[in-house]
Amino acid sequence: MQKSLLFIPDISGYTKFIQTTEVEHSQHVISELLEVLISANTQDLKLAEIEGDALFFYKEEEIPSQENLLAQIELMFTAFYSHLKMLEKNRICPCNACATAPDLELKIIAHCGVLQHIEVQGNRKPFGEEVIRAHRLLKNSVDSDNYALVSKDLAQTIELSDYYYSKVFRFLQGSDSYDGQEVPYIYTLIDQNKLNLRAFEQPRSIDFDCEAPxxxxxxxxxxxxxxxxxxxxxxxxxxxxxxxxxxxxxxxxxxxxxxxxxxxxxxxxxxxxxxxxxxxxxxxxxxxxxxxxxxxxxxxxxxxxxxxxxxxxxxxxxxxxxxxxxxxxxxxxxxxxxxxxxxxxxxxxxxxxxxxxxxx
The missing domain is CATH 3.30.530.20 (START domain)
Incomplete structure (x- = not known):
């Protein structure tokens, strides 16, 4: 069987954000950000599940090229931080949820492997060891909440160098032990200043030179x-x-x-x-x-x-x-x-x- 791509964008700071801010507005902010990430899917990834603060995508028996995978990762970070910048600049609500939304960050885990599936109420979902491994990679030792992590298995499959370097990416090696098994990966921190954030129209402040009628x-x-x-x-x-x-x-x-x-x-x-x-x-x-x-x-x-x-x-x-x-x-x-x-x-x-x- 051919390998499949497992791809998990995860919003960093979600738990604190939900627990320490106004419930309704924090829910709206997270919902908007998840919608933005879903809309930024350009590789025909299938959405297996929405996991609170994360999206579990997969591409069955197909791995995008190195160029397409890196472009997908960059696009999701760009869309995510562009939306946060828009929320910050166009905010009128003084509540803590709206004020602290720009502090949220994003991490993306990408892995590959042979998948099994289960069917639950007519819904077919990825299942098995590789799914578990992809989710365990979310619990890593990277000293940041704003990064992209690619498992060594996936990096080798798409011939992505351990030290790949570009304007947006600067990969480093890392590894962590899960259940006594060492799992190597490469990762790159993401600098928002190096992303080509989307421009948005910021409504101007309207001032009048007369008293209100x-x-x-x-x-x-x-x-x-x-x-x-x-x-x-x-x-x-x-x-x-x-x-x-x-x-x-x-x-x-x-x-x-x-x-x-x-x-x-x-x-x-x-x-x-x-x-x-x-x-x-x-x-x-x-x-x-x-x-x-x-x-x-x-x-x-x-x-x-x-x-x-x-x-x-x-x-x-x-x-x-x-x-x-x-x-x-x-x-x-x-x-x-x-x-x-x-x-x-x-x-x-x-x-x-x-x-x-x-x-x-």
Whole structure:
């Protein structure tokens, strides 16, 4: 039988990250990173299992060439750290999970051998000694949490030198004993600065040279961080924003700059994107931009959270708009401004009632 490739990307720091940060947001971050790694699979690797913080891929009875395997490893590291950089730059959430996500790292284990399989509820999965060996290689003596490790069996199969060197890779020899058997491998630490991280669009901060046409404030019996979560986590929207048929959003990601959601009102879709503007050093800010309402060209709504105590804060809501045509300007002056203000005040009061009830 021909040898098969076993390939395991594993997120380093997962246990501490999950145990010491906010559960929901840490789950979202890990889920996003696993999705990024799966999408970076260019070698038609089969996903045998998602193992919490790791992915177990294999390629049955086929080993990629040295060039293709190294390219696959580099691509996964590039995708992983590109996504972390995007999360860091576009973060609006102050929680510990979102703040410490950039500290996560990645290690990849690659091995090969003849596979057996078992079938569980109709799912055929790799099984046997080589699978065990690949997973044991995760418990190695490499003094880093950010590396790629290739078993000596695989390195010899693809003729990868023990001291292969390139811009991204600088392999060294290593070995560890498992159940009294010495298992040699080569490994390389990964320097993020040598990866060609993907560029991403970073939404600009929007600042206005005038006061907001509508500005409302209200105190809330909850911390600024908690109130921001109620507003930026769209699963809570229907509990305090009335008159909306539904909210459509990606429930697998933490809201950040550039995040999009849709309000469906009477069958009409209003598209929103998350933006920001400058606020005071102790304040938090969340903003939304929409170009959907026909009576304006752009409508901005900003929520500013100012801590008062550990368990209370002041919420300020500012609404700005751009309307170029005289007809739109007239409509806003006669009807639009009053409607925006009424709806905003009602939503703030509904949010206050929801928060007060939830606190008790």
């Amino acid at each position: 509508i500005a409302l404030k209200l105190d809330y019996p909850v911390s600024a961080n908690a109130l921001m979560e109620y507003i930026t986590n769209y699963k809570y929207r229907h509990l305090w924003v009335k008159g909306v048929d539904s909210f459509e959003y990606n429930d697998k990601e933490v809201t950040r700059l550039g995040s999009e959601h849709i309000c469906v009102i009477n069958g009409k879709h209003l598209n929103f994107v998350t933006v920001t503007k400058t606020v005071g050093p102790d304040q938090l800010i969340y903003g939304e931009l929409t170009t959907s309402p026909p009576i304006v060209d752009k409508l901005y709504q900003f929520y500013t959270f100012t801590p008062l105590t550990d368990n209370s804060c002041k919420l300020g809501v500012e609404i700005f708009w751009e309307a170029r045509s005289p007809l739109k300007k007239l409509f806003i002056a006669l009807i639009g401004k009053r409607t925006f203000q009424k709806n905003t005040r009602s939503s703030m009061q509904n949010l206050h009632a929801f928060v007060s009830q939830n606190q008790t």
